[in-house]
């Protein structure tokens with residue numbers, strides 16, 4: 001057979017139809033099995049550190065054991081499966097993603113990356129290719145920060161970077177702490193805080209694109225050069241004065257909804273100005289709450305809750321946008337007596353550069369399939385950012401995705417993910433050298 005063939009021959013294996021079929025079949029089976037596990041619809045819901053998330057991890061454990069991989073879990077409950085490489089002294093390549101979802105999310109965000117990682121290992125194993133270094137499939141816990149207001153919980157835990165205050169964060173649906181939920185799913189919070197940082201290695205994540213760039217360009221996959229960082233106020237409030245809609249004259253009102261509109265329009269203008277200067281930025285008011293029982297048709301709103309999410313590849317731009325946001329709040333308060341803003345706690349995630357070396361290796365694998373994937377930015381935060389900021393050589397591959405993300409309508413073609421997986425397979429089979 002092809003067991004001890006030279007690198008160019010092994011690279012060619014990635015282009016053979018039977019390899020593509022094996023990868024596509026494995027991805028399809030894994031997605032079906034994982035997505036059979038969900039709370040009620042629409043869409044797919046597996047909260048961070050829930051029994052459903054753990055059940056999805058066990059599906060991959062079963063599949064990894066069937067491939068003869070060595071499986072383990074760290075103290076935070078991240079799942080790992082190792083395929084031995086030719087040279088144990090080389091830094092391993094971790095490949096993975098997450099299996100928690102937002103509430104009523106899609107069938108691919110996270111799932112696709114885990115399925116591709118295992119399909120890649122399955123194909124190497126079936127074609128009797130021993131990778132140059134160890135490959136470690138990793139499923140990180142709690143990647144979706146909608147459940148706990150903390151970024152990259154599982155990956156930071158694995159990297160020995162989770163803080164004790166992170167463990168006190170409360171899950172949005174249950175009100176119980178991260179510690180409690182971690183313990184429920186077999187983790188050990190005290191041991192997580194004592195975890196030593198592992199030696200920096202390499203990390204790669206396949207993930208659906210969470211924007212329309214690849215779909216619009218008609219391209220199956222692209223390579224991510226940087227992950228935008230974020231600056232958020234998750235629990236901001238505007239206090240005004242409740243009043244009767246027919247009785248309160250215009251000049252006497254302190255209307256929280258109108259003040260909010262002032263803010264949204266001001267930040268939209270500031271966003272356009274910064275973009276026009278060539279800065280990278282997104283501005284989103286992702287949650288607006290003027291629908292509590294206190295609000296009604298015949299009332300001037302005296303209270304409004306909102307969150308604001310600023311993202312950029314550049315920390316300095318985030319800081320500048322934050323300063324402008326605060327000066328707009330002061331201006332609106334001065335112009336509208338009775339209105340008071342309270343931003344609440346700020347949370348941040350740092351922007352992260354992906355590794356040029358790893359990207360170049362994947363590009364070479366892609367070239368073996370006659371592909372030339374574009375280089376692009378990631379707007380969404382991903383675990384790759386946590387690995388990169390811990391000094392790991394990290395990279396991401398985006399897969400074309402239709403109909404938006406974090407919604408039941410997410411749509412990815414298996415063929416696109418297969419193509420990207422084969423590019424990495426070609427790079428690994430060819431020796432993974434820069």
Ligand SMILES: [Zn+2]
Pocket residue numbers: 098109110143207
């Ligand atoms: Zn994701």
